[in-house]
Amino acid sequence: MTPDRAPRRPNPSHGDRGGESSRNAALMRWATYAAVGTASTLIVIKLVAWSLTGSLSLLSTLIDSVLDAAASLLNLFAVRVALEPADHDHRFGHGKAEPLAGLAQAAFIGGSALFLIVEAASRFLDPVPVTRSDVGIAVMVASIVLTLGLVAFQRHVVKRTRSVAISADSLHYTGDVLINGSVIVSLLLVSLGGFTWADPAFALAIALYLLYTAWTILRTALSLLMDKEFPEEDRLRILEIAREHGQVLDAHDLRTRSSGPQAFIQLHLEMDRDLPLWKAHAIADQVEHRIRRAFPDSEVLIHQDPSGIDEHHDQIVYDDGLEPDPADSARPASA
CATH class of the missing domain: 1.20.1510.10 (Cation efflux protein transmembrane domain)
Incomplete structure (x- = not known):
C-alpha cells in the first residue's frame, strides 16, 4: 500500500x-x-x-x-x-x-x-x-x-x-x-x-x-x-468549488473519507436566508454536481444553512439525540 x-x-x-x-x-x-x-x-x-x-x-x-x-x-x-x-x-x-x-x-x-x-x-x-x-x-x-x-x-x-x-x-x-x-x-x-x-x-x-x-x-x-480525511489540498479544492458558486456565501464543516473505490464528502453551504427552499435545493444540487465532476466516484451530501445562523457544533447529545431548544424552557407546559 x-x-x-x-x-x-x-x-x-x-x-x-x-x-x-x-x-x-x-x-x-x-x-x-x-x-x-x-x-x-x-x-x-x-x-x-x-x-x-x-x-x-x-x-x-x-x-x-x-x-x-x-x-x-x-x-x-x-x-x-x-x-x-x-x-x-x-x-x-x-x-x-x-x-x-x-x-x-x-x-x-x-x-x-x-x-x-x-x-x-x-x-x-x-x-x-x-x-x-x-x-x-x-x-x-x-x-x-x-x-x-x-x-x-x-x-x-x-x-x-x-x-x-x-x-x-x-x-x-x-x-x-x-x-x-x-x-x-x-x-x-x-x-x-x-x-x-x-x-x-x-x-x-x-x-x-x-x-x-x-x-x-x-x-x-x-x-x-479509521476514516482518515482527504489530503489537505483536496479538501481546499472542495471548499473552493463550493464557494465559487455565485449564490453560496460560505462553505464549512467539510468532512471526507474513503471506503475502497468510493469516497464520501459532506459539507454545509451557507446561503441567503430569504431564498425559497426550492431555490436553495437547486443551488446545492449544482454545487454537488460540480464536486462530483472534480472528484468522481464520490457521494456528496450537502446541508443547507441560512445566513445569520450561529451554529454550535460541539453540543451535548442527549438520550433522544437532539439538543433541546432553549426557548422550550420559556414555553408554558401543555395541559
Whole structure:
C-alpha cells in the first residue's frame, strides 16, 4: 500500500460515469488476476532454482513470492467484495474490504521477514555453500522481467481507479524488482569473489525491507479503517468549488473519507436566508454536481444553512439525540 491515500485529482471527463465505473472495475479485476498469475509462475521457477543452488537469498525471494501470491489472492477477493454495490445491510458499500485485506497482507509479510532474520542469523554462524549460481541469476533476470511487466500494468490501473488494494500490490511488487536485483549481486559475490557472508547479509537486508513494507501497508490500512480525511489540498479544492458558486456565501464543516473505490464528502453551504427552499435545493444540487465532476466516484451530501445562523457544533447529545431548544424552557407546559 501507498504510505498515504492517493489524492483524488479532478477529472475533466464529462462522459458516462456508469460506463467509466464499469471499465475501472474490470481493470481492477484483471490486475488481481495478473498479480496472482505472475506470483504463481515465479513460485514455480524460484522453487526449482533454490533446490539447485541452496542460496538463502534465493530462498528469501521464494518466500516473498509465496507471500505475494497469498496477498494477491486476498486482494482478488477483497476487490471483488469492494466492488459490490451498496445493499440494505451495507448502505455505504463494501469498500472497507480493501484495507481489511491490507491488514492481512501486513501480517503475512511481517511474519516472513522475521523468519528470514532467524535464517540469516543461523547462516552467519554456520555458512552453507551456494552452488549453480548461474541458474539462480537466470531465474532472477526472468523474475525481474515478469515483475516489471506486472508493475507497469498495475500502475496504469491505479492511475485510472485509485484502488488502495492494487496500489498496495504494486508497492511490494516494485520492491520485488529491487530484491531480485540484490539477489543477483549476492550470487555474483559468492560465485566470483567467494564472499560467503554475502548470501545471508543480503537475505537480512531483504527481511528488513519486508518489515518496512509491512509497516507501510499497515499504516495505510489503519488510516482508511479509521476514516482518515482527504489530503489537505483536496479538501481546499472542495471548499473552493463550493464557494465559487455565485449564490453560496460560505462553505464549512467539510468532512471526507474513503471506503475502497468510493469516497464520501459532506459539507454545509451557507446561503441567503430569504431564498425559497426550492431555490436553495437547486443551488446545492449544482454545487454537488460540480464536486462530483472534480472528484468522481464520490457521494456528496450537502446541508443547507441560512445566513445569520450561529451554529454550535460541539453540543451535548442527549438520550433522544437532539439538543433541546432553549426557548422550550420559556414555553408554558401543555395541559
